[in-house]
Amino acid sequence: MTTKRIVVISSGLSTPSSTRQLADRLAADADGILRERGFDVEVRTYELRDLAHDITNHLLMGFAPPKLEEVLDAVSKADGLIAVTPIFTTSYAGLFKSFIDVVDTQALTDLPVLIGATGGTPRHSLAIDYAIRPLFTYLHAIPVTTGVYAATSDWGDGGDGVRSLPDRIFRGAKEFADLVERTDRSELVNDPFALDRPAGHLIGGLTGE
Template sequence: MTPKRIVVVTAGLSTPSSTRTLADRLSRDVSAVLDERGVDAELAVFELRDLAHDIANHLLQGFAPPKLEALLDRLDTADGLIAVTPIFTTSYAGLFKSFIDVVDPEALDGLPVLLGATGGTPRHSLAIDYAMRPLFTYLHAVPVPTGVYAATSDWGGDGDGVRSLSERIRRGAEEFAELVARTDRSGRVRDPFALGSPFGDA
C-alpha cells in the first residue's frame, strides 16, 4: 500500500518554537493513530520561516523558487495537511497567510486538514474557529472538527492544562487520521503551465 503523504506546515518565527513543538506533537500522534490502523504514513515538515523570502518573491514575481516549489508540489498530491501557526493580534501570523496566498486553491480541494495554533494566553483559543477554519473552508479543504490550541500555560508541569492539551492532540489526531485513511490524491498532477492569476491582475 502506498504510504499516506502528509504535509506539516509550521509558521513559528523563533527557534526553538512552541509552534514547531505543537506541530511535532500532532505529527507524532497522527503517525501513531495511523500505525494502529495499519496505515503507513510519510510526513514531511516545512518551516515557513525558512521559506519567508521565497514566499515574498513568489508574491512579487509570480514564480516559486525551488525550495518553495518542492513544498507546493508535495502539497498538491498530499493526503492530508497539518497546519500550525502562532496567533498574533487575535489571528494567524502574516507569514502563514502569505503562504496560503501562494498555494494553488485547487491543491487544497477536499484535503483533510488538522488545525493547530499557539499563543501566550488561552483567550486566543477561538482564533482557530473564527480565523483559521473559515480560511480553509473557503478553499474547499476539510478541517477536522477538533482544532488544537496551545497556550503558554499548557506546556509546563503536569496539571489540567497539560492533560487537556494531550487529550485534544489525541482527539484531533484521531479525527484527522480517519479522514486521511480514506483519502487518495496520489494521482493528482498540478499543471506546471497554469497561470496563478490573469496577466491583468495587479
C-alpha cells in the same frame, strides 16, 4: 502497503518554537495512529520561516523559487495537511497567510487539514474557529472538527479541570487520521493547460538554475 503522505507546516518565527513543538506532537500522534491501522506514513515537515524570502518573491514575481516549489508540490500531492501558526493580534501570523496565498487555489480541495495554533494566553483559542477554519473551508479543504490550541500554560501539567494538551492533541490527531485513512488523492485531475514549469520561466528567459 498503502502510503499516506502528510505535510506539516509550521509558521513559528523563533528557534526553538512552541509552534514547531505542537506541530511535531500532532504529526507524531497522527503517524502512530495511521501506522497502527496498517498504513505506511511519509511525513514532511517545513518551517515557513526558512521560506520567508521565497514566499515574498513569489508574491512579487508570480513564480516560486525551487525550494518553495518543492513545498507547494508536496502540499498538492498530500493526503493530509497539519498547519500550525502562532496567533498574533487575535489572528494567524502574516507569514502563514502569505504561504496560503501562494498555494494553488485547487491544491487544498478535499484535503484533510488538522489546525493547530499557539499563543501566550488561552483567550485567543477561538482564533482557530473564527479566523483559521474559515480560511481552509473557503479553499474547499476539510478541517477536522477539533482544532488544537496551546497557550503557554498548556505546556504544564494540564490541571485545573481543563482537558490536557496531550488529550487534545490525540483527539485532533485521531479525527485527522480518520479522514486521511478515507482520503484518496492518487487520482488528482491534472490541468491540461497547466505549465510544466513556473510562469516566471517565460519571463526574461529565466532558467531556474
